Amino acid sequence: MVRCHGADPQGLSRHRARGFGPAGGFPINKLFLFVFSLFFLSGAASAAALRVTGLQLGLNAGLTRLVVEADGPLNGSLSAAADGLGLVLTLSQARWDAAVPSSRAAGLVAGLGLPVDSAGQVSLGIDLVEPAVVERAFRLPPQGTVGDRLVIDLRPADPQAWQAAFAAPVSLPLAGSADILPPPPVSPGRLRLVVLDPGHGGQDPGAISAAGRYEKDVTLAIARAVATRLRQTHRYRVLMTREADRFIRLGDRVALARRHEADLFLSIHADSLAADRATRGASVYVRADDASDTDAEALALRENRADQLAEGAPARDVNEVVAILLDLASRDTGRLSSRFAGLLTASLGHRLTLRHNALRAANFKVLSAPDIPSALLELGYLSNPADEALLFSDAGRAELAEGVVAAIDRFFGVDDR
Template structure:
């Protein structure tokens, strides 16, 4: 320290002494500042709670995907619920910063609870499961476009013992290191787009149902399939194949074979029904394949549709070959579950656009839905025997609305925003 003897420090000129005194005063003020505020510099300021802005549920490659979007990379814990029938997702130092989420249940998730804030600042989300599920993978995605930081959690089915073992202690998420490279935009070069096979029912010498005015089911099924294909392609998210592009007869096994050979992600057969002597019944319905029909009407419809091949040459319908029968016996539970999942979404989406038949979600032994490795459903657009349904189906505006409902269901099935 400088020692002062007299008005100026010893050995310094007046100018040098004045400069030294100025430096000393500045250092003194700096020391006071560090003492009073330095603790704040040494340790970070109290962090602002992470803001949770979006929740989304979808399906991805047979897994149920939950996407949590937030203002920073979310961390979370996943534990079994108190009743052991579901999961509890806990996010530390997090607050919900958006309107209540409107999340459609699907996949392994029967219901997603509203985010609930706890006194300690954590945010809890209850997940009700259809069956036991464990985490297959969990990772971060960096912001992309208008999307913020995301925690992606993929769930897969598990048996009760595996479920109990997995959540013996809370699972800390993410499991993997952060993924800083965002996925390519939808439709970008190199990205695999989903292949949707649309199957317009009937064709050629098989007209299908016939209206009172003499119009054919094969016309409406092809027109609606074309409208759906146009809307799907316009999204840039899908590749689309029609089993027939014109008034052509295609055998049922050939329709199924097109989807299987190209490893389609979804097969949708499009039809319109008719009831002889009944002009009152109307409404859409959706079918999945099952050995035992859900009701006598479904069984009767399947028998009629399965006889379509006889119109080609008058010969009885051939039995499915042994290989296909074996594959059907070995059909994965995922394919059956995904078919049912899509059928439910399609029924709901159609119900927003057109009247539905009572018990609109049905099942029967349709040969055209026999692919063991492609999720499949059959859509009956309505009844051509009903004047109101006939007017809807043969109008351009009506077809456009129906096609929009189909595309909406396909989007929700693949969870196109859950990425």
């Protein structure tokens, strides 16, 4: 874009001064002018390009951060690599003039390729550990000895979100603070409502640990810890689908959130695997008709079974509760859910052990609200001694609660940069 040059004439003049050196003192004759003009013309092409002077990779509150430094404001794009799980960063009207970064793997980035200068732009391959999308990409002006910077923050994404995000190249910097804007601000005087859904309860204990402890107790304790912290911020109202050891049908959990017009719905669970004490770590799920993998599909089947334990009248099917509302569903709900789940994964990964590919998708009934961004957090595995100890400790619960609140703040745009 032409704009990037006009915005920083100093950057170009600095470059020109270095590139051409002092011209005074030379005899001025036709030959020199000819040679000089050739030099100038060839130099003009590179003078039009910004010099990329640095590249850094690191972590910022769980998000994977890439910082590109140049002698002027950069424009570019991120697109999906032609093969494999990767991205290509393209910096327009730029040329590489920096050392190869010392840190070439961090967070979601498995490796950085070597920069390639071609046709007045720089391309750089980025191999990913798991699917990632741009949470935000913004410029920072020069400061002290540091030049203009383009900052790109990546967050984890479920496979569908990854595909949708890079159906076309993503322009950098992003116009807004995120590829998906946060939900619209609430009217003055109204706090956003977060509904926390502690899984299971009453006659349904959920998963059971090796030591005989119940999922329904862990989920309630963590939901309480999250609720307390959320209320302490004075930024949210909090409603829990159950405050005590009660059985609640899945459809009623969704209906409660809808009735109160929740801004966010978070269902909290913990898993257990028979005959597998090794698997551990938290994972986060969004709803999808097609599961991201067989593990996620099996988990959704286990969690959806909760209603079979209902006593008395047959359970009101969750599909009945929401079917009538489906035509009202905002297409953005799925994207917002996915964004929240990505932020939650990043925030928890910053603090705790996560499963590999921690952000997954499956057909969870409790995530069926068509108009409320919803995610399901699996805290860990009660069948794993380390996870069990963590989930039944005050310190572990505090860390989890803090991670959840940080993700909610970021989702609603409270936490900026």
